Amino acid sequence: QLASFRIKELKDVLTRLGLPKQGKKQVLMDKVLAVLVPSEWQQHPPDGNRSSIAAQVIDDIYRKLRGSGAVELASGHRNFSGAVSVSAGRSDEPDETENRCPCGSSLDTGTMIQCDNQACKVWQHLNCVVIPENAAEGVEPDVPSQFYCEICRINYGDPFCVTLSQPLPAAKFYAPAALQMEGASPLHSLEKTFILSKADRENLHKPNHDLQVWCLLLNDKVPFRMHWPDCAELRVNGVVVRVTTRAAKQLLGANGRDDGPGITACTREGTNRISLSACDARPFCMGVRIIRRLSVEQVMSLIPSAARGESFEEALARVRRCIDGGASDAGDDDDSDLEVVADSVTMNLSCPMSGSRIHIAGRFKPCAHMGGFDLKTFVELNQRARKWQCPVCMKNYSLDQLIIDPFFNRITHAMKDYGEDIKEVELKADGSWRPKLEGETVSRQPWRSPDGTPVLANGFHKATVKQEEGVSQGRPPLKIGMKRAHDGSWAV
Ligand SMILES: [Zn+2]
Ligand SMILES: [Zn+2]
Ligand SMILES: [Zn+2]
Structure with a gap:
């Protein structure tokens, strides 16, 4: 795959790996190869993780490109290699893949890029649809990491x-x-x-x-x-x-x-x-x-059920990450609903859009924070607003990333036993929680498991809680480790 890359694609690989992209083609190729196949004579031990990321990036860029453009320039045998690459591309693809481009031509001309929607997978001319902001200055388009027609x-x-x-x-x-001019x-x-x-x-x-x-x-x-x-x-x-x-x-x-x-x-x-x-x-x-x-109901029915959107274990791991990570490094994920008190946090279950307590806990799957919103209120408001923007972190998404939070949905469901005015709960990193009734500065309710059943009497030590929970589920408790990367971000 790498052999078919032009300088353009090699630079795209280096950009996405965060490496400098200066030099002639062979220099760029050597830089990519150094990450991919670390030499045993190099002083540093090979970083297996980094080389597998590099392999993914190369695969991704190669997969998105098809046609004569990438191959003919590399080999120098224009017509021959161009024809081969087109037919090879065709036989690898399922039959339903087609060319369709806003330019009106469905011919394989130049570099082709494929729509990332698995139900679509249409091919388009890279130069027709990926247009850099400074295209007028002759800048070539970068291959985007995600592309949709x-x-x-x-x-x-x-x-x-x-x-x-x-x-x-x-x-x-x-x-x-002829009409394209700077600032015109x-x-x-x-x-x-x-x-x-x-x-x-x-x-x-x-x-x-x-x-x-x-x-x-x-x-x-x-x-x-x-x-x-x-x-x-x-x-x-x-x-x-x-x-x-x-x-x-x-x-x-x-x-x-x-x-x-x-x-x-x-x-x-x-x-x-x-x-x-x-x-x-x-x-x-x-x-x-x-x-x-x-209708709102029809759009709601497109959202996966709580069990299918995300596993409960993934949701619980995020809660652990936010509570444990939040206590040691509160500045990283600014969650306004989060208030750190000893080994538990107070979580407000109000929907940021309606102000009422959340009934169905919705969230966007890629968000790292805990807070969510009421799913039905959110869908109703977006019928007109068409924003699909997370009201907690303000990132833009689309409906296909909207899911039910399997962890908080159990809590909001269990909260049906309490009055609508009870909106705050105390939450521990192990996932146990208890409602905070009106007038209480600290809840005196028994701790509950996420589905609402009381787990332990008040005042148990945190370590004991974890052990008890593990025993009751018949398997060892989940272990989570955190590591800080050089750029200051946390990896779990
Ligand atoms: Zn086109
Ligand atoms: Zn598409
Ligand atoms: Zn968000």
Whole structure:
């Protein structure tokens, strides 16, 4: 795989390994090989972990690339090796993988990149869809660690809208090179036609169905959202359709979300005309799709059950990490709901969005912190907000990373025995907890296991609690170790 890499891919590998990427091709190759296959003559013992990470990075970059670009430059036999690499790529892939690119061509030309959505896996031209911010200066695109095609991005951006069909597939809205100048916002426009069949029109008359124009910024820092260009003016069959309420020069911030207007009313069976004009040099992508809108209940049903989203052991390990780690190094994970008191912490079970006590404990799987939110409140609010942003750490996610916290969900379930006004619990690193009743500075309730059954009388020593819990479950207690890396982050 490494032999087929150009300077570009070698630099991508070094960047992702955090190594300097200066030098000629052979120098870069040697640097990568030094990590991958550490020489026995080197003074330091080989770092097996590092070389396996390097192997993964190389595999990842290779997997995302296909076609003549990467191979022909390396070997020098342009036509021959190009043809071989294309056919080899084809036979390795399942049949359903296809080329589909906003440029309109489905040919294997240049380097191809594949959508990371396992249900999609479409291939696109790297140069068409991965556009660096300073593309005008001739900067080549970096291979992103994760890549999603425009349709998957639009689908992830609003799970309340399901794409049924695309009368107008993605079309690029990008100012021609002649208009691209440093700091300029050239006025340019795009005109397209699309056909609605009789069946399409019948579909659009069904309840919850709509014809929607969508638009996204190809190199958006928030990948899963709709995003219209500055001063966008959209016309459908001559009718002006308002796309945003933003004023001119008021760009969409990291927390903003645009919407896709419904255009069923101004379209007809047969040929329809659509035009977009804007003063914006950035690369956008626009299309028309037939959507079906889902209800809150339907979107809730897409979220995995508590047992399937994350294992209870993983959730408990995070609680241990946050409580033990929080006591020794409170600055690392700033969790405002967390108050360190001896070997237990006080945890507030209020939903940060509704203020009421959490009923179904929701969280985003990649978040390292403990705090979560009420799942139903969160989904309901996102029907309009379309943000899918963790209200605790403010990171942007999408619905497919939303899960039920199997640990806190047991506690919030057990809390049904207490009044809605009881929102605080005391929590120990071993996962035992007790509610803090009104007026209590320290809870006098018995400690409970996560599912709510009382485990031990008050006042047991922490070590004894761990031992008892291990015995009752018939297996040794979980051991967790922590190590601080050179960059100051903690690894468990
Ligand atoms: Zn293309
Ligand atoms: Zn895709
Ligand atoms: Zn978070």
